[in-house]
Amino acid sequence: MKPTTRKEEIIFQASQLFKEKGFSAVTMRDIAQLMGMKAASLYNHIEGKQEILSILILDLAKGFTSGMREIEQMKISPLQKIEKLIELHIDITVNQSEALASLNNDWMHLEDQDLEEFVRMREDYEEHFRNIIKEGISVGQIQPRHPEVILFSILSTLRTLYLWYQKRGKLDVNILKRDMVAVLLRGII
Amino acid sequence: MKPTTRKEEIIFQASQLFKEKGFSAVTMRDIAQLMGMKAASLYNHIEGKQEILSILILDLAKGFTSGMREIEQMKISPLQKIEKLIELHIDITVNQSEALASLNNDWMHLEDQDLEEFVRMREDYEEHFRNIIKEGISVGQIQPRHPEVILFSILSTLRTLYLWYQKRGKLDVNILKRDMVAVLLRGII
């Protein structure tokens, strides 16, 4: 996530602000100030505030979608697929925690087709995740509890990991993966 | 959470909007419309938009703080205390999911002393939770993994439960408590 073009740099700086205060509370003037320019100048590079949000969220959502597709096609057990999904979330958290904040908290401020596309992708993602859990239950690898509770419990932890990852002084990613997989799959007792 | 006074009704209606769109994206005109009045009339009952947020978040935070204090004083094992804490979160989620959304997502829009007070209460709450986990580890009731990973995993699930609870057609609370305790404590394998 190293911004190369001017446009990417604007989107990157905006994402920092969106994470701190939320999309609605961030102004074009705030973003311009971080860029060291005036708000009007931003419009030479981007269409507007909405475009920034849309790029941030939809690009990231596509990352989750393609990651899910790859994992689904692997010839491994359902439980191993869930481990891979946990690792996917951790990798994305580490590399794109700002965009993740927008995806979690500001998706409802997307407009029209962007909003529809996002909601569709998210439902799709959850549906595939749920199916992997169900398969794990049916082959006896996972406890026969309500798949929805399991899905929610894992996803909510992974989705809010970005809030916590940097507070704790950047744990080593591999240690984090190992401990997280252990806690989520095997519990704490 | 049945609003009785006019002021409480305004705060309640506002909380619905804050949950949907976030504090910054909700206008006094939006709130007034839900109340069937004009924005100017709101000011006969409340000081302003900030007061609404402040009451919503601080009242709820105090609920968590006093719940934690009660549980800590019980003469039960660390693991049983964690079970009680899970139940506390579920009860609050069921009864006050709108305020919970503001507490999770809009706390940074509190001002001055309110912001300070909230941050202090939250840190305190996490500190006490962490100590219960550590005690559980030291008496051998809980796996000797990093307490921070355990704390985060449980708290992030409980904190975002409000997002999910109503989508799924209001599960029976007792079933939810039982399954949630099982998944969080014993894992899914």
Added chain:
DNA sequence: GTCTATAGTGGGATAGAC
């Protein structure tokens, strides 16, 4: 590609009639 200036809109909040 950045600037100043400004249009156009909508926000929180207040004054004062009823």
Added chain:
DNA sequence: GTCTATCCCACTATAGAC
């Protein structure tokens, strides 16, 4: 206690000079 009218300000975005 609610209303209309309005203030003042901040917002997104555009126009046009440099």
